[in-house]
Amino acid sequence: MxxxxxxxxxxxxxxxxxxxxxxxxxxxxxxxxxxxxxxxxxxxxxxxxxxxxxxxxxxxxxxxxxxxxxxxxxxxxxxxxxxxxxxxxxxxxxxxxxxxxxHSSDAHVWFQAALAAAPGSAERARYLFRDGRGDDGSEAPNNWKSVFGGPAWTRVLEADGTPGQWYLHLFDSSQPDFDWTNxxxxxxxxxxxxxxxxxxxxxxxxxxxxxxxxxxxxxDYTPPAEGGSMGGAGGxxxxxxxxxxxxxxxxxxxxxxxxxxxxxxxxxxxxxxxxxxxxxxxxxxxxxxxxxxxxxxxxxxxxxxxxxxxxxxxxxxxxxxxxxxxxxxxxxxxxxxxxxxxxxxxxxxxxxxxxxxxxxxxxxxxxxxxxxxxxxxxxxxxxxxxxxxxxxxxxxxxxxxxxxxxxxxxxxxxxxxxxxxxxxxxxxxxxxxxxxxxxxxxxxxxxxxxxxxxxxxxxxxxxxxxxxxxxxxxxxxxxxxxxxxxxxxxxxxLALRRERRLGAGAVEWLPGQPESVVAFRNGDIVVIANTGDAPVELPAGEVLLSSEPLDGRVLPADTTAWLAA
Missing domain, CATH: 3.20.20.80 (Glycosidases)
Structure with missing residues (x-):
């Protein structure tokens, strides 16, 4: 360490x-x-x-x-x-x-106070309360969707029982978002x-x-089509x-x-x-x-x-x-x-x-x-x-x-x-x-x-x-x-990782490996991972750890081995 x-x-x-x-x-x-x-x-x-x-x-x-x-x-x-x-x-x-x-729970004392308070109050300012769109405020303030599905806004009933403002919840409706400008x-x-x-x-x-x-x-914001990647170049x-x-x-x-x-x-x-x-x-x-x-x-x-x-x-x-x-x-x-x-x-x-x-x-x-x-x-x-x-x-x-x-x-x-x-x-x-x-x-x-x-x-x-x-x-x-x-x-x-200080090491890629292999040196350990379907030959070195049993110097499919460098 x-x-x-x-x-x-x-x-x-x-x-x-x-x-x-x-x-x-x-x-x-x-x-x-x-x-x-x-x-x-x-x-x-x-x-x-x-x-x-x-x-x-x-x-x-x-x-x-x-x-x-x-x-x-x-x-x-x-x-x-x-x-x-x-x-x-x-x-x-x-x-x-x-x-x-x-966000907090809607059972949090702050949110309960916000529900009991009037629009524009200090209690509501801790969360993201907004007036709705449309002539009667019956439309959500924007088109955002909840991570858990459905709209990201819920409308509240005001103290007099009439439909009132909306609050933002990027997750469940029981999880109102805080206003971090407050x-x-x-x-x-x-x-x-x-x-x-x-x-x-x-x-x-x-x-x-x-x-x-x-x-x-x-x-308003419309995210990329569902089922796509996180976005950006990462894919x-x-x-x-x-x-x-x-x-x-x-x-x-x-x-x-x-x-x-x-x-x-x-x-x-x-x-x-x-x-x-x-x-x-x-x-x-x-x-x-x-x-x-x-x-x-x-x-x-x-x-x-x-x-x-x-x-x-x-x-x-x-x-x-x-x-x-x-x-x-x-x-x-x-x-x-x-x-x-x-x-x-x-x-x-x-x-x-x-x-x-x-x-x-x-x-x-x-x-x-x-x-x-x-x-x-x-x-x-x-x-x-x-x-x-x-x-x-x-x-x-x-x-x-x-x-x-x-x-x-x-x-x-x-x-x-x-x-x-x-x-x-x-x-x-x-x-x-x-x-x-x-x-x-x-x-x-x-x-x-x-x-x-x-x-x-x-x-x-x-x-x-x-x-x-x-x-x-x-x-x-x-x-x-x-x-x-x-x-x-x-x-x-984990014991070898600590003993050989792998967490404090560095990756040195090993050239000349099959396309299906991830192979690198970290300190005095050589790591060979075979992600392919066919077995590959292991390089020289004492086998210190293997995710599956080995047959001689052959690394099977879907197997990783650590060798002494």
């Missing part, structure tokens, strides 16, 4: 409701996380990032925050949070928490940052970090077959311009202010951006020296399992982030995307945010998906910079395709009337013990999303002692 720990860290994302349930109510909680920290220490990660655990009506799994300074009773108490942070730090694990500054909003979030920093958190992952600021006048894809739209569509158009609600220049002023605040605290506290922005050179603006420390590399996440595409995105990533003195980050899965143990082998178009379900086409076999995922992970963990791991990927968990319709909870499912399955399939609670109730997720059978029978064979206790398991592959790769 370098002195700036975040430059090389392996960071493990915990989705609290699905990680571990201490009290048996079927919902993961903070005490459950604390009870399982030993497993994460054994895995070899440097930090954890927790998705929201704040007070919330849970309309969007906690990304609709009603109180930014408290823990939702579903997950425990502030005392439980403090105990988790203390135990994490005792084990050498740093703690990053999610921050949701683009200094009261900025002051509030400075105070929220200090509240959690004073409790010992090591940083924040900022949700929708490309949002918050909207173009002046809120002009990002979720599989080898077709382009995929990001969770937040229309980030940038084909000329590189932004949608008027994403990636506005004003967001950078906010992050410079936050960076100064974090720098007041000891221990290298960090800001990590969830910024769905294209191309990578534009993402790098979020991690200039006086702004955030990291930005998620969604270009890499959305790259197909194709050697030429991987070489290109690795080069583009390293160049873009190095230009501003920041580390590249690498990520393959998170709580918003189809798990890469399924996604990388899907052969039909699967636009980001749509999810997979029983009617989806082009689904791989479990074995084919897992093989490619293991190879992709072995490649990712050999790259210099910081790596993110989403809970359960170390077990090789696939996307759960066959969730019953009645069990689904993602707002996308409801707002599109079932047209899009949404993100529930990557959020199913984890299996810890193969023969325990709820596969060890909790002490009872309860589980907020149903777990498939397949979880028994993928449970952590089954994999822990198996040197060929996916868990062992992750543990071995």
């Amino acid at each position: 370098t002195p700036e720990w975040w430059r090389t860290a392996a960071i493990y994302q915990i989705y609290p409701r699905s990680f571990a349930d201490a009290n048996g109510d079927g919902m993961g909680d903070l005490a459950g996380i604390t009870s399982r920290l030993g497993a994460l220490q054994e895995l070899g990660i440097d930090a954890i990032w927790l998705s929201p655990f704040y007070t919330s009506p849970q309309r969007d799994a906690g990304y609709d925050v009603a109180d930014y300074r408290d823990v939702d009773p579903l997950f425990g108490t502030l005392a439980d949070f403090d105990a988790m942070v203390a135990e994490s730090h005792a084990r050498g694990i740093r703690v990053i928490v999610d921050l949701v500054p683009n 200094e009261e909003v900025r002051d509030e979030f400075r105070d929220i940052l200090r509240f959690w920093l004073d409790r010992g958190v090591d940083g924040f992952r900022v949700d929708v970090a490309h949002g918050m600021v909207k173009a002046e006048g809120l002009p 990002l894809t979720t599989d080898a077959a077709a382009s995929g739209a990001p969770l937040e569509p229309g980030i940038s158009d084909e000329h590189g311009g932004s949608a008027p609600y994403w990636a506005q220049d004003g967001v950078h002023e906010i992050y410079r202010d936050w960076r100064l605040l974090l720098d007041e605290y000891p221990g290298e506290r960090v800001l990590a951006a969830e910024a769905w922005v294209d191309p990578l050179s534009r993402v790098a603006k979020w991690v200039r020296p006086d702004e955030m420390h990291q930005a998620f590399n969604f270009a890499y996440l959305e790259t197909p399992w194709n050697a030429a595409a991987l070489r290109r995105v690795i080069d583009d990533s390293l160049d873009a982030f190095a230009a501003v003195g920041a580390p590249s980050t690498w990520v393959l899965s998170n709580h918003d995307v189809v798990r890469h143990a399924t996604r990388l082998s899907v052969t039909e178009a699967n636009p980001q945010g749509h999810g997979l379900g029983p009617r989806s086409k082009g689904l791989p076999s479990f074995e084919a998906g897992l093989r490619r995922a293991r190879a992709a992970t072995a490649l990712m963990l050999a790259l210099p910079g910081s790596a993110y791991i989403y809970q359960g990927e170390e077990l090789g968990l696939p996307e759960v395709i066959d969730l019953p319709d009645g069990a689904r909870q993602d707002p996308t499912w409801f707002r599109t009337a079932g047209e899009r399955y949404g993100r529930d399939g990557c959020r199913v609670p984890l299996p810890w013990e193969s023969s325990a109730p709820s596969y060890g997720f909790g002490p009872a059978d309860a589980s907020w999303l149903p777990q498939p029978e397949q979880w028994a064979s993928l449970a952590r206790d089954v994999q822990r002692g198996d040197p060929a398991s996916t868990l062992s592959l992750y543990r071995d790769a």
Whole structure:
């Protein structure tokens, strides 16, 4: 590890409701996380990032925050949070928490006050309330669409019961957007940052970090046709077959311009202010951006020296399992982030995307945010998906910079395709009337013990999303002692990554390789990834790690190996 720990860290994302349930109510909680920290220490990660655990009506799994300074009773108490942070730090694990500054819940005291107040009031000025268009104000203020489907505006009833103003919600109607031109909003979030920093958190992952600021006048905007790429030159894809739209569509158009609600220049002023605040605290506290922005050179603006420390590399996440595409995105990533003195980050899965143990082998178009379900086409076999995922992970963990791991990927968990319709909870499912399955399939609670109730997720059978029978064979206790398991592959790769200081290294491409091969040297490790269908010969060197068993010096299809240089 370098002195700036975040430059090389392996960071493990915990989705609290699905990680571990201490009290048996079927919902993961903070005490459950604390009870399982030993497993994460054994895995070899440097930090954890927790998705929201704040007070919330849970309309969007906690990304609709009603109180930014408290823990939702579903997950425990502030005392439980403090105990988790203390135990994490005792084990050498740093703690990053999610921050949701683009919008609040409609149950937030501020929004309730806004509904009770008159148009033009200070209470409404904290949010984006506007008069409607048309003679009677019955038309929305503009044509913007919600990320979750449907219009991005909802009309309210005024105190006298008559239809009144409209409020903006780029996500669900229960998630009204803040107005970040309002200094009261900025002051509030400075105070929220200090509240959690004073409790010992090591940083924040900022949700929708490309949002918050909207173009002046809120002009109409029609995004590129759905099903296209993120826009710009990147042409990002979720599989080898077709382009995929990001969770937040229309980030940038084909000329590189932004949608008027994403990636506005004003967001950078906010992050410079936050960076100064974090720098007041000891221990290298960090800001990590969830910024769905294209191309990578534009993402790098979020991690200039006086702004955030990291930005998620969604270009890499959305790259197909194709050697030429991987070489290109690795080069583009390293160049873009190095230009501003920041580390590249690498990520393959998170709580918003189809798990890469399924996604990388899907052969039909699967636009980001749509999810997979029983009617989806082009689904791989479990074995084919897992093989490619293991190879992709072995490649990712050999790259210099910081790596993110989403809970359960170390077990090789696939996307759960066959969730019953009645069990689904993602707002996308409801707002599109079932047209899009949404993100529930990557959020199913984890299996810890193969023969325990709820596969060890909790002490009872309860589980907020149903777990498939397949979880028994993928449970952590089954994999822990198996040197060929996916868990062992992750543990071995993370140990070698730390031992050989790969996170602080550099990529040196190896010439003369087949077109289907990604081959590079990082320090004293040679990495060979075969993305093709035919086996290839390995170069000389002791094999230190392989995502699949090898037959002599032959690297099979969809396999990655690390060799001593």
